[in-house]
Amino acid sequence: MTKSLAYALEPEDINTQKEYIAYSKGVHSYSPAINKLLDLSDxxxxxxxxxxxxxxxxxWCQANNFVPPLLYSLGVIPVAAGEMGRYSAKEDMLIAEDIYQFPVETCSMVKCVVAQWHKRINSGTINRILANSSGCEPYNMAWEIVKKHGYDVYSNEVIYRGPTVHGERLEQLVKFTMEQMLDVAEWLTGRREVDEEKLRIEVARKNRLLTKLKKVLELRRSHPFYMKSLAIILTLNVGLANYFGQPQAYxxxxxxxxxxxxxxxxxxxxxxxxxxLVWAGGTGQEFGIYEAIDQAGGALLGLRSVPFRLYREDVPPLEALARWIYDNSGAGAGVYARNVLDSEVERLKAKGVILxxxxxxxxxxxxxxxxxxxxxxxGVACVNLEGSFQTGxxxxxxxxRVKAFVEMLAAA
Ligand code: SF4
Incomplete structure (x- = not known):
């Protein structure tokens, strides 16, 4: 799929993430599937x-790791709080700074999410937050603060496996995490139990989708421009984690x-x-960056969240969730994510990494x-970018910097 002038866009012409999604739908007018995925994200x-x-x-939750399979098995929709970032603007920064007294230098993701929760107080919408202490200190502060404003917040403990943790220590971690999942079930349903059959169905669904997304990524190697950067990052980084709240449609x-x-x-x-290229970041809400990559002729073919290991189906499903966390790149230490990135660079013979x-x-x-x-x-070229989280x-x-980096790689 070659680039067409009809798709040319000056990123400053677009002001909201919704407009970027609408634009991306137009760019992918040849693909009903990508249009459906963008609609699901939107x-x-x-x-x-x-x-x-x-x-x-x-x-509201982080909607990744063990949370979506567990919540879907309990009949609860996991809603990624970070996805509210795309509705935030300068005004949200001010709400977080003026009303909640967040220092100006606090990460914009946290400030956006807090402001979005603030705007929803007493609006009759979702008022429970499943927090995760593995997030970060600013996020931990955020849910403690919104608790005082009427949100029902439950926070589970830090999930972290140090690189030297094996054997009995690892088994203790697995057991501890399974107990935490039961705590979450109790907070959500009043019963400290899970329905094993329903959870097994969710584990099988997750494995099916991990396998299918691996196939998508393989097929993209022969069709690098079929699915542009914004579409793949939303589909993989967000959709694969939580199915945009609609597992069957996804x-x-x-x-x-x-x-x-x-x-x-x-x-x-x-x-x-x-x-x-390999994208070594989360889901940046500055969608224009992806457009810049596309326009410069780059293709995000590898991502930090690339499907890695499947869930075990030979153990009870609760245990499978816990083991998957500690066997995977999200177990905490940066070296796990780095290893995934490294294998993506090798697999794709990537010319560069965008941090x-x-x-x-x-x-x-x-x-x-x-x-x-x-x-x-x-000897792998990298560009290290810092962006903000709110819209615009x-x-x-x-x-x-993005364009110069990709064009430099093209000329190399
Ligand atoms: S970007 Fe960093 S500071 Fe901000 S929420 Fe994520 S981990 Fe925390």
């Missing part, structure tokens, strides 16, 4: 809030996407000119610096 938060008002249980769209990719003609010129984090995040700053040193030592076009400086 309607994730509003759809969950509508469902809640219609009587379906839903909670899986149906992925099936359709696989069929589209399998039947799409291969464009040899695309394969010659593509600049394979992305938010201004004010000391955690990702340390990780990014570690990743940068590692890849530079291996990314700064010209960030866009210029």
């Amino acid at each position: 309607d994730y938060v509003p759809g969950a809030e509508r469902a809640f008002k219609a009587g379906h249980p839903a909670v 899986e149906a769209a992925i099936d359709e996407l696989i069929s589209e990719l399998e039947n799409a003609p291969i464009n040899e010129k695309d394969l010659e000119t593509v600049i394979p 992305y984090g938010y201004i004010g995040c000391s955690y990702s700053t340390v990780n990014r610096e570690m990743f940068r040193k590692f890849f530079h030592a291996k 076009a990314p700064t010209g400086q960030v866009l210029t």
Whole structure:
């Protein structure tokens, strides 16, 4: 799929993330599947809030790791609080700073989410928050504060496996985490138990989707421009974790996407000119950055959240959830994520790595610096970007750096 001038966009022409999604739908007009995935992403938060008002249980949470399978098995929609970032603007920063007294330098993700919760107080929408102490200190502060404003908050303990933790220590962690999951079930339903059959169905669903997304990523190697950067990052980073609140619709769209990719003609010129890149960040809400990558001829073919290991289906499902966390790249230590990135760079023969984090995040700053040193030592080019979380076009400086990086790789 070659680039068309009809898709040319000056990122400053677009002011909201919703407009970026509408634009991306137009760019992917040839793909009903990608349009459905973008619609699912666009309607994730509003759809969950509508469902809640219609009587379906839903909670704000980080909506990754063990949370979505557990919550779906309990009949509760997991709603990723971070997805509210796309509705935030400067006004939200001011709410967090003026009303909640967050220091100006606090990470914009936390400030956006707090302001969005603030705007929803007494609005009849979702009022429960499943917090996760593994997040970070600013986030921990955020849910403690909103608790005082009427939200029902439950926070589970830190999930972390140090690189040297094996054997009995690991088994203790697994047991501890299973107990925490039962605590979550009790908070949500009043009963300290899970329905094993329902949870088994969710584990099987997750494994099916992990396998299908691996296939999508493989097929994208022969069709690098079929699914542009924004669409893949939303589909993989967010959708694969929580299905945008609609598991069946998400899986149906992925099936359709696989069929589209399998039947799409291969464009040899695309394969010659593509600049394979690995995205080593979370889901940046500055959607214009993805557009800049696309326009410069780059393709995000590898991501930090690439499907890695499947859940075990030979152990009880609660145990499978706990073991998956500690066997996977999200177990805490930065070296786990780095290893995934490294294997993606090797697998894709990537020309560069884009390290992305938010201004004010000391955690990702340390990780990014570690990743940068590692890849530079291996001779892999990296660009280290800091962005913000609220809506609006990314700064010209960030866009210029992205374009210059990709164009430098093209010329190399
Ligand atoms: S970007 Fe960093 S500081 Fe902000 S919420 Fe995430 S981990 Fe916390």
